[in-house]
Amino acid sequence: xxxxxxxxxxxxxxxxxxxxxxxxxxxxxxxxxxxxxxxxxxxxxxxxxxxxxxxxxxxxxxxxxxxxxxxxxxxxxxxxxxxxxxxxxxxxxxxxxxxxxxxxxxxxxxxxxxxxxxxxxxxxxxxxxxxxxxxxxxxxxxxxxxxxxxxxxxxxxxxxxxxxxxxxxxxxxxxxxxxxxxxxxxxxxxxxxxxxxxxxxxxxxxxxxxxxxxxxxxxxxxxxxxxxxxxxxxxxxxxxxxxxxxxxxxxxxxxxxxxxxxxxxxxxxxxxxxxxxxxxxxxxxxxxxxxxxxxxxxxxxxxxxxxxxxxx
Numbered sequence: 001x002x003x004x005x006x007x008x009x010x011x012x013x014x015x016x017x018x019x020x021x022x023x024x025x026x027x028x029x030x031x032x033x034x035x036x037x038x039x040x041x042x043x044x045x046x047x048x049x050x051x052x053x054x055x056x057x058x059x060x061x062x063x064x065x066x067x068x069x070x071x072x073x074x075x076x077x078x079x080x081x082x083x084x085x086x087x088x089x090x091x092x093x094x095x096x097x098x099x100x101x102x103x104x105x106x107x108x109x110x111x112x113x114x115x116x117x118x119x120x121x122x123x124x125x126x127x128x129x130x131x132x133x134x135x136x137x138x139x140x141x142x143x144x145x146x147x148x149x150x151x152x153x154x155x156x157x158x159x160x161x162x163x164x165x166x167x168x169x170x171x172x173x174x175x176x177x178x179x180x181x182x183x184x185x186x187x188x189x190x191x192x193x194x195x196x197x198x199x200x201x202x203x204x205x206x207x208x209x210x211x212x213x214x215x216x217x218x219x220x221x222x223x224x225x226x227x228x229x230x231x232x233x234x235x236x237x238x239x240x241x242x243x244x245x246x247x248x249x250x251x252x253x254x255x256x257x258x259x260x261x262x263x264x265x266x267x268x269x270x271x272x273x274x275x276x277x278x279x280x281x282x283x284x285x286x287x288x289x290x291x292x293x294x295x296x297x298x299x300x301x302x303x304x305x306x307x308x309x310x311x312x
Contacts, residue, residue, distance in 0.1 A: 107145055
């Protein structure tokens, strides 16, 4: 049971198909994607309906490639009152792109999504959390593209990302000295071990007791946790292809447990969109600020929020 003063956590989904897994040779040829069986439409609508059962709003970071091929997805999500963000167009890792390539990719995805939902797209999450040290230029590209907050940083080492930053919502200072609100992913503490717990393969693999323990840790600190899941995380019959044994474990472990874990969390804790959680933490997305940031200026952060400022 939730209490009136309970922390509101962020609920988010990265909307991509099962074959958008990175660095898997069997599905790396983008020209063959249209020929592969798809789960994304049915599973995404199923997720939207599941979240609706709990009268909760979420953020759906949609891949532009998916939105272009299946325009009904973004419309269905928006019609149910959820937030639509972009997950890039081609699901390419940011650190493998040039600033120009990244800008083109983001612009393409935003154009598709904004037309489909008849409104602006404010949030971004990088494929595989691939904004890493040395790619801070991406934050300026996002601002130039009209993005008003980011949810890409993963404050722990991982295979395709990792960026040392505060756990809580904070403000990034970009290379051009502009400011961008950031909602990082959540890392739990199990004794001396720091481990993600609230999304993807981590949430599928970990037992419910450890997931609850980590949410309790965040709530005691007054910091929202961030759930991030994909349509394939719920599909125990997801198509399978050849891949290294370690990746196979990460991709397919615990598929039968995801729905139960998410239902348990939704039934016992409070959740909202990424934009709303940033707002609740005093780090609002730029489009919610009365006097938005102008180029080459910094976002004013009140004194009691100064601990949340991180310089990229």
